[in-house]
Amino acid sequence: MSFWVYILRCADSSYYTGHTENLEQRIAEHQQGMCGGYTASRFPVELVFNQECTTREEALAAEQQIKGWSRKKKEAMMRGDWAEVSRLAKGSDKDGAPAHPSTSSGRTGDEH
Numbered sequence: 696m697s698f699w700v701y702i703l704r705c706a707d708s709s710y711y712t713g714h715t716e717n718l719e720q721r722i723a724e725h726q727q728g729m730c731g732g733y734t735a736s737r738f739p740v741e742l743v744f745n746q747e748c749t750t751r752e753e754a755l756a757a758e759q760q761i762k763g764w765s766r767k768k769k770e771a772m773m774r775g776d777w778a779e780v781s782r783l784a785k786g787s788d789k790d791g792a793p794a795h796p797s798t799s800s801g802r803t804g805d806e807h
Contacts, residue, residue, distance in 0.1 A: 698754035700761065702744040702769065705737035710769055712761045714754035718745055744773045 699718040703711045703725060711734050715721035722742050725734045734740055748754040761769060764783075771779035 700757040
């Protein structure tokens, strides 16, 4: 069984990060407004990043890590720009201002 960490771009251009064991079903639920919480008032949503994980714990850890990242760092990861991810991890964004985490609903995807 595989698990996934994913990022959605919401209709208001914000990002939502979650994890699931069934990516296709979970995205469909978000797109239909069935998940409640953060994405329910911000759909339609678009899947912009996903990564397969071997365990639920790995997927949850990745989700929690990504949720703590700045928007610029998330976007660098989505582009595959790991040099920029590393640079941003040092604590500043492109403008030299301190990086700060984005907000999220705290919902972690499938609840089991």
